Amino acid sequence: MTDVFEHLDNQANAELFSAAVEGTLDAEAHQRLAELILHDAEARRAYLRLMNLHGLLHWQQGHAAPAPAIEPESTPTLRRSRSVWSRYAAAAILAMALTAWFTIWATNPQTTISDPKSAAIALLSNASGATWGESTLPTRLGSELSTGTLNLVSGSAQIMFNSGAVVDLAGPCTFELIEPNRGYLHHGLLSAYVPEQARGFTVDFHHRNQLVDLGTEFTLRVSDPQTADIWVQRGSIELITATRRQMLTAGYGLAIIGDNTEPLTNALPLAGLASINRIVHFEDTHIHAYEGQDGQNDSRSEYRIHDDGLTLQLIGNAWKTIELPYQVQKDTVIEFQFRTDHPGEIHGIGFDAPGPAYGLVQFFGSEQRASVPRITAPDSASDWNTVRVPIGRYLTGRFSHLLLANDDDSNAAAESWFRNVRIFTPLHDEQDEKSTQTRD
Amino acid sequence: MTGDPTTRQFVRTLTAHQSRLYAFILAMVGDHHAAGDVLQETNVVLWEKADEAMAADDFGAWAYRVAHFQVLAWRQKRSRDRLVFDERVLAALAEDGIEIAEQSDRRQDALSQCLSKLPEDARRLIQRRYGLGESVAQIADQVQRSIAATNQWLYRIRRDLLRCIETRISREDQA
Numbered sequence: 001m002t003d004v005f006e007h008l009d010n011q012a013n014a015e016l017f018s019a020a021v022e023g024t025l026d027a028e029a030h031q032r033l034a035e036l037i038l039h040d041a042e043a044r045r046a047y048l049r050l051m052n053l054h055g056l057l058h059w060q061q062g063h064a065a066p067a068p069a070i071e072p073e074s075t076p077t078l079r080r081s082r083s084v085w086s087r088y089a090a091a092a093i094l095a096m097a098l099t100a101w102f103t104i105w106a107t108n109p110q111t112t113i114s115d116p117k118s119a120a121i122a123l124l125s126n127a128s129g130a131t132w133g134e135s136t137l138p139t140r141l142g143s144e145l146s147t148g149t150l151n152l153v154s155g156s157a158q159i160m161f162n163s164g165a166v167v168d169l170a171g172p173c174t175f176e177l178i179e180p181n182r183g184y185l186h187h188g189l190l191s192a193y194v195p196e197q198a199r200g201f202t203v204d205f206h207h208r209n210q211l212v213d214l215g216t217e218f219t220l221r222v223s224d225p226q227t228a229d230i231w232v233q234r235g236s237i238e239l240i241t242a243t244r245r246q247m248l249t250a251g252y253g254l255a256i257i258g259d260n261t262e263p264l265t266n267a268l269p270l271a272g273l274a275s276i277n278r279i280v281h282f283e284d285t286h287i288h289a290y291e292g293q294d295g296q297n298d299s300r301s302e303y304r305i306h307d308d309g310l311t312l313q314l315i316g317n318a319w320k321t322i323e324l325p326y327q328v329q330k331d332t333v334i335e336f337q338f339r340t341d342h343p344g345e346i347h348g349i350g351f352d353a354p355g356p357a358y359g360l361v362q363f364f365g366s367e368q369r370a371s372v373p374r375i376t377a378p379d380s381a382s383d384w385n386t387v388r389v390p391i392g393r394y395l396t397g398r399f400s401h402l403l404l405a406n407d408d409d410s411n412a413a414a415e416s417w418f419r420n421v422r423i424f425t426p427l428h429d430e431q432d433e434k435s436t437q438t439r440d
Numbered sequence: 441m442t443g444d445p446t447t448r449q450f451v452r453t454l455t456a457h458q459s460r461l462y463a464f465i466l467a468m469v470g471d472h473h474a475a476g477d478v479l480q481e482t483n484v485v486l487w488e489k490a491d492e493a494m495a496a497d498d499f500g501a502w503a504y505r506v507a508h509f510q511v512l513a514w515r516q517k518r519s520r521d522r523l524v525f526d527e528r529v530l531a532a533l534a535e536d537g538i539e540i541a542e543q544s545d546r547r548q549d550a551l552s553q554c555l556s557k558l559p560e561d562a563r564r565l566i567q568r569r570y571g572l573g574e575s576v577a578q579i580a581d582q583v584q585r586s587i588a589a590t591n592q593w594l595y596r597i598r599r600d601l602l603r604c605i606e607t608r609i610s611r612e613d614q615a
Contacts, residue, residue, distance in 0.1 A: 004606075008599050018595040022576055023471055030523040037529050044532060048540045051467035053602050056548050057570045058472050059459050125451055142452045160451070291578065354473070400473075 007046035017047060021054050120144035121180040122161045129155035129285065130171065137177070149176045152188070159183075163198035165213070167191070170281055170309060178204070189281065189308055191219045194235075209256065210240040218248075219279050221308065228256045229310075231279060231422070253420070280324060280402060280421035281309045290319035290352065290403060299412035311419040314406035317344075318416075321352050321401035328399055329425050332392035336421040337384045338364065344414020346372060346407035347381075349389055349421075351399035359395035360405055363387050365414075367407070384419065392425070450490045453499050454483065459548060460500070461507050464541035468511045468525065468533050478514050482507045500542065508534045546612070547605055554604035562597045569594060 007013050016033045019025045025033065036043045122145040124138070132139040133151035145159065152171035159167045163181035173188025184204040194201045194213040201213040205222045216235025222228045230239065236249040243259055255262050282305045295301030300316030314320060326332075334349055345367035350360035362374040364381055373394050378385045402421075408414035461482060466475040485506050486493055496502040508530070515524050525533070555563060568574045568582075580590040 005599075005603065008602065014595060014599075018591055020470060021595070021598070022591060025523060027523060034525055034529045037525075038532055041536075044536055045540075048467050048533065048537055049602055049606075050598060051470075052463045052540050052544065052547060053551070053598055053605065055463035055466040055472070055475070056459065056544065056551050057566065057598075058466075059462060060548065060551065060570075123451065125455075142455060288573075 003042040004046045004049060007040075007043045008050065013043060013046070017050055020047070021050065120146055120162070122159050122177055124157065125160040125166070126158035127155065128157075130157050131155055145177055147177050147179075149174060149186075161198065161201070163201060164195045165198040165201040166193045168193075170283075172308065185220055185222050187222045187224070189219065189221045189310070191217070191279070193217050206256070208242050212238040212240060214238060221310065223308070226258045229420075230254045230256070231420075233279070279310075280322065280423070282312045282322065283309055286323040287312075288321045288323075288401070290321050290405075293317075293319035293405070293407070295412075296409060299409070301412070307419070311417060312404065312421075314404060314414075314416040314418075316406070316414065317408045317412040318404075318406045318414075320404050322404065323400065324402045324423075325398070325400050326351065326402075326423060327425075328392055328396050330392040330396055331390075332396075332423065332425040334389045334391050334421065334423050336387055337419040338378075338381055338387045339384045339417045339419075340364070340381045340415050342413055342415040343381065344406055344408035344416070345410070346405055347414075347416050348372060348403075348405040348407070349418075350391060350403045350405075351395060352401040352403040353397075353399045358403060359391070360403055361389050361391060361394055362405075363389060365407070384417075450494055453494075454486060454503075457500060457503055460541040460544040461503060463544050464504060464534075464537050465507050465511060467537050467541075468508075468530050469514065470523075470525075474514065478507070478510050481513070482510045485510065501538075504534070504538050504541070543609070546609060550605040550608040551601065553608065554601050557604065558597065558601070562593075562600075565594060566597060 008017065013036065016025070016029055016036065019029055020033055033047075037047055038044075124141055124143045124145055127139075127141050130139070131153040133153045135151045136148035137143070137145050137150050139150065139157075150157070150159075150169070150173075152169050152173045152175070154171040156171065157169045159169070159175075159177070161167070161177075161180055161183075165181060167175070167183065168191040169175055170189040170191075173190065174186035175188070175190065176184040176186060178184055181198055181200060182202045182204070186205075190203065192201065192203065192213060194216055199214060203211045203213075203220055205211070205220065205228055206225060209228070211218065211220060211230065214236050216237055217233040218237050219231045219233065220228065221230075230237075230248065231253045232248045236247055239246045239248055239254070239261075241256070241259070241261075244261075246261075248254060253263065284305065287303060289295065289301070294317075296317060301318040302315040303318060303320055304313040304315070305311070306313060312320075312322075328351055336349070338347070340347065343365060345365050346360075346362050346369070347364035348360040348362040350358065352358040360372055362369075362372045364378065364387075368374060375389060378387070402423075404416070404418060406414050406416040458479070462475060462479050465478045465482070466472060469475050469478055482503070486503060489506075493499055493502055511530060511534075512527065515527075515530070518524050555566065558566070565579065565583075568579050569576070574582075576590050576594065577587055580587045583590065585593070
């Protein structure tokens, strides 16, 4: 062990190791490091220990890696085959790998072990930053879950039903497991990924309403005993209420208010087609300042999260990035509802990635800059407007963050409300897929 | 294949191996974003071959082998101007890397203890670098030091943490 520390303390090696950890090696230094690793076993062990520590720090502090983006380019057979679903389910379930899931071990040492006598109908397959309230089920990661209630105060958790249906919960949320292919959402936000074999997966809500899945992906938010929102990301679902049965297809959003319903978003032209679709869920830990613009010259910059994370309000001169890995393709679209009582210079949306690569498209605001493309925008935005930005026309490739701009350099008094932000990429035939040019 | 008892067992085993696989991959690819991507690919392969994986005598050995292949595949896809280790270096790192990766759970526990013993300013630095994901340049700007000095400070903290971890582990082994 002493030799290992000699290597770590040795100045020449220390510089190499430090640069390796920070990713700042130049070609010549990289070559020297390679030689050292290859020919000096002790140096190799020192390097491995240092990188292990580096990895554990990333892992423990929750920045190990982004949750997996589902990348169409790597799954050219994505449409409609069964293997698609196993891959989807894999991506969904294995999101657990990429978040600091084991914080739950540290924060919940007192969690109970499930009673082996009660039959398990699901598994707690992931948790990220989860704080649990009083629950009748065990909340330790990997627990077998029988019928009962989970009360998630904050953070997120994932449940895999025995049927194969996978459910993501975003706190605050209370979810009850009823049967191997059925649950009840008391309140909160739930996203379900349902493979073919779990067709018929049902989520009850408001005591009298049901969503029956027909092999799909959907999101349900129950805000209070009278109000709920539904979005269908893929495939179709059936909504059954006391007064109606209605089929909802991909791209469709519906608000339920008491016994009435109203469309939440217009069905897109791509409704019914398969699409890669994300609903943006705003969380404190995932929102960062966009350096160089946000709060420039010490101007005011604030954000507030509303609607359990479905609405973000920006105030002042605020440029924010939201962690959201996404492969933007040429026909990727961002759709959201927008309003402002205090228009600023530029209201824009786009994507950001480490390094200089970023792209912003302006959809509202008084200023015009040559560097920022602009789409036709509403004249007034004092009430909610649905805005659809064909972002893929302006930039493509893999991005790590969504970028939201509420630019007001002169007064820092602007305001933006973004609600129900969704990102779509329609799926193509294999042939089209290959011809899609993306930037590396 | 989701949902049956074998699958649950598989998910549990795979979950238990995540931090180890991540550390193993990171040492080879160097960059933590790339390590996340390679881990994701590794998980997909393991998932698709879950039956085979669960039938293997030693899941860990099998998983490391898959991860090693995925690193090689990642290397192939990398453009030539990027700095990546050649196959011989990767093989050497893979061989010795398993042993240290296997200790990741113990090292993680030790790290938590060691972090709590750091001086306040050092702990804040680690939090900014890893927790908030700030770059060295950003931190240097905030703490009003040069980038080189900030790098050096970070390196020293890592070295101290490592010394603390090694001491704890060897003490445990002797106990």
